[in-house]
Amino acid sequence: MSNTFGRLFTLTSFGESHGDAIGGVVDGMPAGVPIDVDFIQRELDRRKPGQSHITTSRQEADRIELLSGIFDGVSTGCPIGFIVRNQNQRSADYDALRDVFRPSHADYTYLQKYGVRDHRGGGRSSARITIARVVAGALAKLALRQLGITVNAFTSQVGNISLEGDYRDYDLSSVEANPVRCPDARKAVEMERLIAAVKAEGDTIGGVVSCVIQGCPAGLGEPEFDKLHARLGYAMLGINAAKGFEYGLGFAGSEGRGSQQNDLFAPVTEGNDSQDVKNPLRLQTNRSGGIQGGISNGEDIYFRVAFKPVATLLQPQSTVDIEGKQTTLEARGRHDPCVVPRAVPIVEAMAAMVVFDEYLLQKTSKM
């Protein structure tokens, strides 16, 4: 089951970096959702390589082919199969890696696990396989659009440059205005310069993506193992290079006291009646990050995902071959110096899948 994600709205994916195609099956899409194919392609375009001088120069058209489950422009309730052809592989770039383990890559662990390994471009451990996540996330977003639920992620940190405010301080619709996908234009420039400088050294750098889900009704999420934030964390930690997840006050909150962190309810007065049937009560603060006891409370849900610097360096590195003998790795290929900008749409995609899945589950929680 390791290649299926979700409970009712599921993605089962396949594909490797240098295989014929990346693809998958989205099952559980309810019937009657208008399918905007251009939107799906635009989401893929946000993820694709070669968007700017600070991403990999691999050029891929990444054209979506939707193969089933749609008729007369709407979903039919049947599974949606899709593929995106790989086209710009340069597998020969990887010939030297057939018998060498790259440091901090999955080469050694795959071989230990499976006994065989597709060494070309990272095989299934390549970030290229997130294509399937973006397609499925775009489908989830089309369903969430019907419900008035939005998901917006952005780059909040690159290296030691981080935003000072939180999502409420920025216009998130401006995120696509710069190649870093940072809503603070000035910080975006700094981040871009840092990434370019790191790239020039053949090095890489880490960062953080923040995400906010808005318009989500109270009641989504399950009490015990499938707490909404646990499912979000699982979804995010499965993204390549993710190293941490926190929501609400997160790690910072573990330093503080309950009396400072509890979110008090806003009493319903005549002037303050939310009139919102989905979510009748509001809170005065939202330190909790929109979730109580694993279940959404109607406030904004926000979280952060830490990404490590990419392991592929364009510098010589000492490593070993499959015999364990010392050798020097001269990296080739086309790589991102920082995954964070391209991780933004992937974070959104995963969040959209989780929230829509929980929306469907919630339909079955009352008689």
Place this chain on the structure above:
Amino acid sequence: MSNTFGRLFTLTSFGESHGDAIGGVVDGMPAGVPIDVDFIQRELDRRKPGQSHITTSRQEADRIELLSGIFDGVSTGCPIGFIVRNQNQRSADYDALRDVFRPSHADYTYLQKYGVRDHRGGGRSSARITIARVVAGALAKLALRQLGITVNAFTSQVGNISLEGDYRDYDLSSVEANPVRCPDARKAVEMERLIAAVKAEGDTIGGVVSCVIQGCPAGLGEPEFDKLHARLGYAMLGINAAKGFEYGLGFAGSEGRGSQQNDLFAPVTEGNDSQDVKNPLRLQTNRSGGIQGGISNGEDIYFRVAFKPVATLLQPQSTVDIEGKQTTLEARGRHDPCVVPRAVPIVEAMAAMVVFDEYLLQKTSKM
């Protein structure tokens, strides 16, 4: 499926704080594992309330009853049903809460989700339901014992008091020597004092639990959605009051560069042959936290879990009733001023379940 955890080794749990019993079913335990009932009870004792002056004064014997799946002292391969009776409920303590929503608790979200609510002691959102996790984790530990895999967690931070070293700097076998479960005896005293002081004010405080898994062979974990750290994160974030998860360098690593963070392989030389069939290659450093591409690499796996301060204060708080009218909450009941010490065995339990589950899955990854 929200009350089932795991793929092949699964726990399905039930129970509420003030119901008749907490219990569950562990399915997928292979046949032939010696079942040490005393060990399971000791693990429960580590979790139970009333252990010290810094935990809740609720007194519960928390006696395990194993009802099936064991014969002649070993597991039979059949599901292991178990219950732990609730005995020391004082449901009347909660009468005042029938129509009131406690701030930063799950009262409101449960009612929005289900339309009905068991208000006594938090119902299923009570931390008491982690009993089932500890029992299942103890069973997983008994299986891991056969494999030489150990799981050790400890308190690494309470409020703003945190350990300066990492797990390698401490004797983890000393963790049970103090009520905080901190392997640094001096810091433990500070933490204990802080918790006592916070408790005296009717307040609560957060903290961090760190955990290390040792002896794990290379090859555990799945490439895509079920990356080993994604499953660990999911497991930890489902624990009551958890707000964040990170492994390896975690959030701190997102500030740095690839050239500083990559873990280089140790070449196999005559004097440095690990001779370890489970894990033939070793690394010179372990910044990755024992996992590459979602799969264990044979090094120690380590991670951290952030816990917020408990929401129940023994101070008056402003809140609202089910009509949304302002009211004042005068908390009663017996509560922990800091969940972290009692979270230690729960973190271990969840980690043990994940690792053993992946061990079983790994048996099927090669022909």
Place this chain on the structure above:
Amino acid sequence: MSNTFGRLFTLTSFGESHGDAIGGVVDGMPAGVPIDVDFIQRELDRRKPGQSHITTSRQEADRIELLSGIFDGVSTGCPIGFIVRNQNQRSADYDALRDVFRPSHADYTYLQKYGVRDHRGGGRSSARITIARVVAGALAKLALRQLGITVNAFTSQVGNISLEGDYRDYDLSSVEANPVRCPDARKAVEMERLIAAVKAEGDTIGGVVSCVIQGCPAGLGEPEFDKLHARLGYAMLGINAAKGFEYGLGFAGSEGRGSQQNDLFAPVTEGNDSQDVKNPLRLQTNRSGGIQGGISNGEDIYFRVAFKPVATLLQPQSTVDIEGKQTTLEARGRHDPCVVPRAVPIVEAMAAMVVFDEYLLQKTSKM
């Protein structure tokens, strides 16, 4: 996962014939269903041993203990844990079987599968474990009651005595009037005599249970692998001693032609407007058994389950011990000469679980 049944409404069960208890967890029960505990007990009483001279003389009170998930008389949406204590075990009856394999029992196959075996009373292969199915089925029936869906099974064949008509020819409310659970009073007497005669010889006899589901809306069931009849078949074939399943015309229909078997729609005329929003169209015939393409069509769903004669004979039988040496088995213990009468409530329970589960799934099939 082998001890969990269902997709959204799930039963995870545990227990062996001579262990402490049989029990389970029902997860996915929506909140707000009135829980009639007496009804659940009555369903268990229909299954329990010692009901008449033609069933086993093992006497068990089989008292249901519901441990969670219910508050103020209704389901809360949380998992419902339950146990039924074993009381009347006479494990010593089985001492002689510790090292002997009974013919056509699971003794040998369990040992081959697990390497260990609880030989007492069949362990987990005992029909006693169907207690958990009956409890979960009773909970499903309570939910179906809210929806106007009924499930009725009955004995339609014992040995070579079979009903001549189908379910439409009988008053199914009369099924409990005789110990065989046959709605044809005259045939019931014949069946009862046959069972008594077979029992007197220390022999056993097979039979067939028929079942009808009425009031089911059109639209339940899934197109591909989870066709409604495939799930029903799976559910029934998992019952101890089941050897076959057919629905609609079943095996008999494979002899005929399409022109004779197609069910034509009844045109909607002024006098024939079904006015039924759940199921606007009706059919002129129902040879299909209420299902088309795996999805209910609003007509009655009916099917048949074949049961083999019980393998335990009260006659000497030749068999082998664990060394493979020939020995003679002198069966002891208390056994049913025919499982069919007691299988009737189990068939109903499994059908109720499947239909209610599909009802929940159907809530998520349209936007």
Place this chain on the structure above:
Amino acid sequence: MSNTFGRLFTLTSFGESHGDAIGGVVDGMPAGVPIDVDFIQRELDRRKPGQSHITTSRQEADRIELLSGIFDGVSTGCPIGFIVRNQNQRSADYDALRDVFRPSHADYTYLQKYGVRDHRGGGRSSARITIARVVAGALAKLALRQLGITVNAFTSQVGNISLEGDYRDYDLSSVEANPVRCPDARKAVEMERLIAAVKAEGDTIGGVVSCVIQGCPAGLGEPEFDKLHARLGYAMLGINAAKGFEYGLGFAGSEGRGSQQNDLFAPVTEGNDSQDVKNPLRLQTNRSGGIQGGISNGEDIYFRVAFKPVATLLQPQSTVDIEGKQTTLEARGRHDPCVVPRAVPIVEAMAAMVVFDEYLLQKTSKM
């Protein structure tokens, strides 16, 4: 989850009769299995339309494209994505069916379930979607080949013409020698004539497929819900037009007595030591069909699947339109007069998937 089949070895499929492609993802294939692409294509060729004068005249090349999960000719442990393009659709044949419900088809039930419907060629209810099953089954067979396990199905009945013997009486390698796939050459001619005659009348006819699994070790299958025969039954009943399943003596056995049906063990004597570590004990008879208590016992596993006559007739039929108004259906399109010959490879495919999945699960049943 309705479009995913299996526990560890899973198929998730997609596609409709007149969409772009049929395809799927096989997950859980262990690494290291040689992938014989020609074999997979040959299995597809056995299923494809237009093979003979007694099948549909739709002509499809049905070329398999394997897109991932294979490297250097062996499986890598990563998911295997595949597609088969649809080419010979004549959707215009179905224009008249946009607003009409065909009798005994899934037209009405799909519309009731989903509110929308792809009316072209049956959409996802078309038997064409079994392509995905055959591909996944072929992959399972390649794995079973490594284990010496074989799966052979054949036509044992068409209309009222049925084989007199069972599988032991025939040379199953001769099944492909005639278009009916019947191992009795004389009966095959009769069956072929019957199908041709029925076709000439624009009518259809049902039949039965029998199947035998040989070389299966003792120990496969799970005790409770996932009994091996329950999983086989579920798999078979999901095939289009299946109406019944029985194994061992099946329905016929419900007429008999235990003393006549029990299978006695063959004592291990010096001349009769099976020397088979997979299966040390043998039985004198095999009325049980190779399964005891849901677990394989090492004997041949055999079962039968009933298929109804195809619902599409090339005769005028009375039916209704979506308004419920009476109309006459003049069927067009290219259809099989009898599905049974082409169901043979599908039955094999499903059986192979179940058995291999249980083989993988069995690897985890002992410590």
